[in-house]
Amino acid sequence: xxxxxxxxxxxxxxxxxxxxxxxxxxxxxxxxxxxxxxxxxxxxxxxxxxxxxxxxxxxxxxxxxxxxxxxxxxxxxxxxxxxxxxxxxxxxxxxxxxxxxxxxxxxxxxxxxxxxxxxxxxxxxxxxxxxxxxxxxxxxxxxxxxxxxxxxxxxxxxxxxxxxxxxxxxxxxxxxxxxxxxx
Amino acid sequence: xxxxxxxxxxxxxxxxxxxxxxxxxxxxxxxxxxxxxxxxxxxxxxxxxxxxxxxxxxxxxxxxxxxxxxxxxxxxxxxxxxxxxxxxxxxxxxxxxxxxxxxxxxxxxxxxxxxxxxxxxxxxxxxxxxxxxxxxxxxxxxxxxxxxxxxxxxxxxxxxxxxxxxxxxxxxxxxxxxxxxxxxxxxxxxxxxxxxxxxxxxxxxxxxxxxxxxxxxxxxxxxxxxxxxxxxxxxxxxxxxxxxxxxxxxxxxxxxxxxxxxxxxxxxxxxxxxxxxxxxxxxxxxxxxxxxxxxxxxxxxxxxxxxxxxxxxxxxxxxxxxxxxxxxxxxxxxxxxxxxxxxxxxxxxxxxxxxxxxxxxxxxxxxxxxxxxxxxxxxxxxxxxxxxxxxxxxxxxxxxxxxxxxxxxxxxxxxxxxxxxxxxxxxxxxxxx
Amino acid sequence: xxxxxxxxxxxxxxxxxxxxxxxxxxxxxxxxxxxxxxxxxxxxxxxxxxxxxxxxxxxxxxxxxxxxxxxxxxxxxxxxxxxxxxxxxxxxxxxxxxxxxxxxxxxxxxxxxxxxxxxxxxxxxxxxxxxxxxxxxxxxxxxxxxxxxxxxxxxxxxxxxxxxxxxxxxxxxx
Numbered sequence: 001x002x003x004x005x006x007x008x009x010x011x012x013x014x015x016x017x018x019x020x021x022x023x024x025x026x027x028x029x030x031x032x033x034x035x036x037x038x039x040x041x042x043x044x045x046x047x048x049x050x051x052x053x054x055x056x057x058x059x060x061x062x063x064x065x066x067x068x069x070x071x072x073x074x075x076x077x078x079x080x081x082x083x084x085x086x087x088x089x090x091x092x093x094x095x096x097x098x099x100x101x102x103x104x105x106x107x108x109x110x111x112x113x114x115x116x117x118x119x120x121x122x123x124x125x126x127x128x129x130x131x132x133x134x135x136x137x138x139x140x141x142x143x144x145x146x147x148x149x150x151x152x153x154x155x156x157x158x159x160x161x162x163x164x165x166x167x168x169x170x171x172x173x174x175x176x177x178x179x180x181x182x183x
Numbered sequence: 184x185x186x187x188x189x190x191x192x193x194x195x196x197x198x199x200x201x202x203x204x205x206x207x208x209x210x211x212x213x214x215x216x217x218x219x220x221x222x223x224x225x226x227x228x229x230x231x232x233x234x235x236x237x238x239x240x241x242x243x244x245x246x247x248x249x250x251x252x253x254x255x256x257x258x259x260x261x262x263x264x265x266x267x268x269x270x271x272x273x274x275x276x277x278x279x280x281x282x283x284x285x286x287x288x289x290x291x292x293x294x295x296x297x298x299x300x301x302x303x304x305x306x307x308x309x310x311x312x313x314x315x316x317x318x319x320x321x322x323x324x325x326x327x328x329x330x331x332x333x334x335x336x337x338x339x340x341x342x343x344x345x346x347x348x349x350x351x352x353x354x355x356x357x358x359x360x361x362x363x364x365x366x367x368x369x370x371x372x373x374x375x376x377x378x379x380x381x382x383x384x385x386x387x388x389x390x391x392x393x394x395x396x397x398x399x400x401x402x403x404x405x406x407x408x409x410x411x412x413x414x415x416x417x418x419x420x421x422x423x424x425x426x427x428x429x430x431x432x433x434x435x436x437x438x439x440x441x442x443x444x445x446x447x448x449x450x451x452x453x454x455x456x457x458x459x460x461x462x463x464x465x466x467x468x469x470x471x472x473x474x475x476x477x478x479x480x481x482x483x484x485x486x487x488x489x490x491x492x493x494x495x496x497x498x499x500x501x502x503x504x505x506x507x508x509x510x511x512x513x514x515x516x517x518x519x520x521x522x523x524x525x526x527x528x529x530x531x532x533x534x535x536x537x538x539x540x541x542x543x544x545x546x547x548x549x550x551x552x553x554x555x556x557x558x559x560x561x562x563x564x565x566x567x568x569x570x571x572x573x574x575x576x577x578x579x580x581x582x583x584x585x586x587x588x589x590x591x592x593x594x595x596x597x598x599x600x601x602x603x604x605x606x607x608x609x610x611x612x613x614x615x616x
Numbered sequence: 617x618x619x620x621x622x623x624x625x626x627x628x629x630x631x632x633x634x635x636x637x638x639x640x641x642x643x644x645x646x647x648x649x650x651x652x653x654x655x656x657x658x659x660x661x662x663x664x665x666x667x668x669x670x671x672x673x674x675x676x677x678x679x680x681x682x683x684x685x686x687x688x689x690x691x692x693x694x695x696x697x698x699x700x701x702x703x704x705x706x707x708x709x710x711x712x713x714x715x716x717x718x719x720x721x722x723x724x725x726x727x728x729x730x731x732x733x734x735x736x737x738x739x740x741x742x743x744x745x746x747x748x749x750x751x752x753x754x755x756x757x758x759x760x761x762x763x764x765x766x767x768x769x770x771x772x773x774x775x776x777x778x779x780x781x782x783x784x785x786x787x788x789x790x
Contacts, residue, residue: 043240045247045269046612047294050338050375054364057357072242089751090247090268091772093239119287122272123758123767124750131774143375267749272765274734275758279765310641437669437695440723451695458698549640550673550691550702561673563689578673578691586726615749 030165035157036066041077046084048111051143060146065153074100085113087124091132098133108137115140239268246611257596262589269611277575281541290376292613295338296331299555301380307551307562308382311544319507320384321462326500329493334360335556336486343605344415347424352411359407366397382542383517384510394501401494408490425479429603431591440583443558444485445607449477455554467499482606516542541570557581557608579613621666621701622646629656645702653705654715661720668692674727676735680761684708707737716741734759
């Protein structure tokens with residue numbers, strides 16, 4: 001369920017990829033359920049963590065989007081919120097946590113350091129976490145205002161709604177190493 | 184403050200010593216806590232040490248720190264701290280940009296109180312350039328720095344409450360912080376990373392009516408602060424977990440290099456704003472709280488009291504501030520006013536040189552220190568006379584406290600690690616530069 | 617401000633402490649010979665009139681092109697007398713060993729590890745000489761002037777991402 005879903009379905013007339021009415025309803029229902037109950041893993045490193053605290057709190061409530069539950073175990077989370085700068089020492093840990101999460105999972109790069117390295121273009125910083133893991137939504141800003149984060153979350157919700165969901169996913173998700181090879 | 188009596192039901196012999204309700208006095212620092220298990224049936228358990236990794240991505244490890252603790256039962260025998268997971272190359276980045284472009288980098292050091300970093304760096308550069316900023320700029324610097332100090336202490340108290348189980352306190356603290364951020368957005372443009380101070384003064388003036396609005400905000404923040412105080416300071420659970428834990432003696436604190444509220448909590452009354460005043464702190468009347476025990480509860484009480492004192496300082500700044508220039512009238516460091524830039528040839532030339540080349544700081548070295556929210560924030564600058572810093576060394580206030588943790592956390596319960604990590608206020612951005 | 621300190625040092629260590637000067641803003645500084653820095657620091661801490669009980673900041677500077685190339689700077693402070701002093705120790709590139717002052721102040725521990733990690737200066741006598749910020753697989757000392765700013769040594773193989781164009785400015789200059 002990662003970011004390889006950009007393909008326009010111009011093949012909707014092909015029989016094996018045509019989805020019937022029931023499958024479409026299930027997909028919409030699952031999409032609705034998954035987007036409104038995102039359990040996040042807050043991978044907080046730096047200054048954006050302060051804005052993350054503001055987003056979680058009473059004023060810029062993220063709970064109205066159903067996403068207020070932080071789960072500090074990656075196995076129980078489905079949204080990896082990478083908040084703040086990731087440097088070369090932290091990158092293997094980020095990759096490991098991403099691999100430990102189970103499908104379906106999504107990644108939001110919160111802040112400009114996670115999106116592209118920010119202004120830390122030096123020996124220590126990874127220039128964007130998309131060098132390490134696939135990312136769904138990039139929220140720029142240094143740090144982004146909480147309203148920007150909520151906008152990014154709403155964009156992610158629209159993306160989740162539009163993705164095809166199945167009750168049982170028979171096709172195994174590709175391993176991260178293979179994703180790195182062809183994208 | 185906390186009553187030294189029995190709680191409901193009498194003595195609790197397994198509770199942390201010194202907490203209210205145990206009936207037992209606090210143990211001296213480094214004392215051996217008696218084991219909870221004893222006897223021949225537990226013999227196979229004794230002597231088995233377990234190594235637990237509190238990994239870099241952990242909710243209680245503020246920012247990213249890796250603590251590898253060797254446990255015997257629940258007692259920490261040895262702790263090894265691994266840092267560097269947020270090392271962003273601050274010093275090397277600053278060596279490759281101009282002096283004015285360093286300010287955003289300094290913002291992100293102690294990101295909860297950014298303006299204090301800006302002020303510290305500006306004072307260091309002005310020490311080398313031998314500049315004295317105008318009075319109104321000094322008052323604005325002090326007022327905004329103290330507002331950010333309030334934010335820092337609120338964040339610490341909120342996080343401490345959250346990690347010890349009091350989530351309401353977190354919500355109150357962050358609400359109070361958001362109110363102050365609104366005021367700071369009006370003056371700086373950003374909530375968190377302000378980039379407000381410039382070499383020679385401040386970036387812009389306070390908008391119309393900002394002083395009055397800030398005082399109203401401070402009234403509301405004071406209400407929230409008193410609510411937090413009422414929820415935590417005499418709370419049996421909070422006091423039990425923080426009183427008597429993480430004790431650092433006065434001599435140890437000085438030897439490790441503690442400064443700021445953590446040093447004052449251990450009994451040493453050292454505050455740079457009083458002993459070596461800078462900006463306008465000598466004209467403002469405020470008190471400096473000093474603790475007695477050096478434990479987590481004292482460090483928490485330091486922050487609560489400093490919240491009240493910072494409130495006083497900001498109000499006095501607004502009372503004493505007079506209209507005036509905001510920057511030094513020296514065209515080598517500061518843009519000349521626009522009528523001169525458009526009207527005179529010297530103005531155009533000065534503006535052009537400043538935009539294209541940045542300021543040039545005379546060669547030399549200087550170490551300048553200010554009292555940031557966490558302690559002594561020092562900048563050691565070496566300039567070669569050019570437009571870029573040759574060396575920008577940062578003395579992070581949180582650094583000695585984190586370095587001392589493995590020495591402080593010996594023979595204590597694992598659960599005592601959490602309030603200690605909270606109360607020393609480790610901010611990853613400054614400790615790992 | 618701390619003239620008495622410098623005078624006491626010059627009197628007690630005649631050849632070792634030399635070139636005392638007053639820095640910008642009234643700081644008192646002196647240069648100290650590398651081999652004897654631990655003795656000097658012990659004296660400064662023990663002598664009751666000086667009582668430098670805290671070492672708030674110890675760092676190193678790389679003067680590439682000068683000989684000796686490195687310099688370790690000790691900023692010391694006394695809580696009882698409220699005075700400060702700065703000691704500078706010149707370290708040539710060929711002999712990067714400076715006696716550790718960690719036995720004098722335990723707080724100097726991490727500062728010396730930082731100098732080791734970032735500049736490569738060793739401190740014999742240090743209880744735990746390992747890197748502080750960078751990971752063990754990192755080769756080199758990043759804050760040296762000849763280490764490139766963008767010398768990244770990634771630990772995980774990086775995915776192929778079409779990088780954005782970097783325009784003029786400090787980001788695109790070097």
